[in-house]
Amino acid sequence: MPATNTPITTPATTTAAQATYKNASAARIQVTTPAPGATVPSTFTVSGKAAGGWYFEANFPYEVQDANGKKIAEGPVRAQGEWMTPELVPFTFQVTMPNYKGKAMLILHNDNPSGLPENAASISIPITID
Secondary structure, three states: OOOOOOOOOOOOOOOOOOOEEEOOOOOOEEEEEOOOOOEEOOEEEEEEEEEHHHOEOOEEEEEEEEOOOOEEEEEEEEEOOOOOOOOEEEEEEEEEOOOOOEEEEEEEEOOOOOOOHHHOOEEEEEEEEO
């Protein structure tokens, strides 16, 4: 009688991409789009809400880093409403990356006019630019 081989299967484990907070939490900044791990086109929209204290003069900075951590884009994010409040204030902006495709990190920094590292906060969102 020939031996039969029954394949052993193990459940696939997938690790969902997650946003990473540095000195921050979802109570201070929430990004609606893009979702962590999303594949985005070379021009994509970023939207969400940030606590009024995240802004300074109604702005905070963003950057995009390539897969090696090199900054490949940066710019300001503008509040869409009254920013001098403890409440969450909406924002929406577009990022254009015409000369890059691949894994990237979208980082939204709080505006830190003091320049002190202990006052710096950010949210990092892994994305793929297609």
